[in-house]
Amino acid sequence: MKISTKGRYSVTALYELARHYGEGPVSLKSVAQSQGLSENYLEQLMVPLRRGGLVQSIRGAQGGYMLAKSPTEITIGAIITTVEGPIAVVDCLLAEAGAAEQKCAKACGCVTRGVWEQVCDSISQVLENITLQTLLDNAKGKENIGCAVS
Template sequence: MKISTKGRYGLTIMMELAANYGEGPISLKSIAERNGLSEHYLEQLVAPLRNAGLVKSIRGAYGGYVLSKEPAEITSGDIIRILEGPISPVDFTEEDDPAKRQLWLRIRDSIAEVLDSTTLENLISFKDEENQNNYMFYI
């Protein structure tokens, strides 16, 4: 299974909103600029996230998007399934061999377990930990 730009950029949007949770709406333009992404493409991705109830849009001059739940309540699995569809490494109707089918099921279940146990709050803390491990040297 390969996660497309839909899933990757969708996670980017959601991580940005999670990092600013409780601080007011964030515009897609600012998310696009900070991450070097197309604002138009992000608009296409945020629509299904809004329809699924993960984000809310705020209108007006200082509008944008906010998470509809706390970052700890939204998993990466929620986001990936909304944007990519079901998690499946192969089309199971093509695989008749029961041994190989069991392998594909185990792979699918392992991927789902990681995605479903990783919240936006986790992702933000991973990002913060990574930034703290960067050392700055002056010569």
């Protein structure tokens, strides 16, 4: 499974909104500049995030976006599934989640299906246990540490 830029950018954008939680709306231009993301792409990502109840938009000169819930209530899993759909490492699990039309003909007798279900469950559990607040807390310890690329 590979998380696309939709998922990664959505998490990054909502992290930036979490940094400003309680301060009012943040412009997408500000989010884009701060996180090095495309403003046009962020506009597209905000549509499902708003529909999913994770962000709210404020119109006008002082408008922008803000989290619809506290950073402690928004999980990375909720963000990813809102923009990417169900998490699955194999197509037969997507069919079960309603994301595909056909079910696998071998699903009932498949000896490896249980492995893929466990992998999906593990990934989902990790993503549901990390909130935007977790990211904020983790960032506090890294503010003055430089990144070395090897």
